[in-house]
Amino acid sequence: MIVEVAVLQVRKGQAKSFEADFKLASQYIRSIPGYHSHSLLKCMEQENKYILVAHWQKLEDHTVGFRQSPQYEQWRELLHHYYDPFPVVEHYQEIILT
Template identity: 80%
Template sequence: MIVEVAVLKVKNGQEALFESDFKTASQYIRSISGYHAHSLLKCMEQENKYILWVHWEKLEDHTIGFRQSPQYVHWKELLHHYYEPFPVVEHYQEVSLV
């Protein structure tokens, strides 16, 4: 299991529109093979800051399966114009501790 994490900074004053469009865009990511779940968390200290996390079966489900899909085109059209600056997206895997 891979967790995709992105810190999203939305242009000031556009938070409500972003959240509405994010709900619509969620249908596109849910439809991708290897997708498990996602969540959007809003920062309590900075109204325009969010964290997106997505659970994927494997890295390629996101980097190839989603990003090279027609669904990603719709996702991008709905959401990418809100970000300033454009977010850094990182992937994490669980570390087993003994």
């Protein structure tokens, strides 16, 4: 299992719109083979800061399967204009699962 993590800084005043569009965009990521789940976490200390956590079967399910798909283009259209700066996306491998 691979865990994708991205810290998302949303432009001020756009949090509500971002959250609504994120719900719409979720259908696109769910449709990709190798996708397991994802969640969006909102920071309690910083109003416009979120963390996206997604679980994939293998790294290529995200980096190739999703990012090179038509669904990614829809995801990008709905969400990428909200970010400032653009997020760094990192991938982690589960070592210990309890």
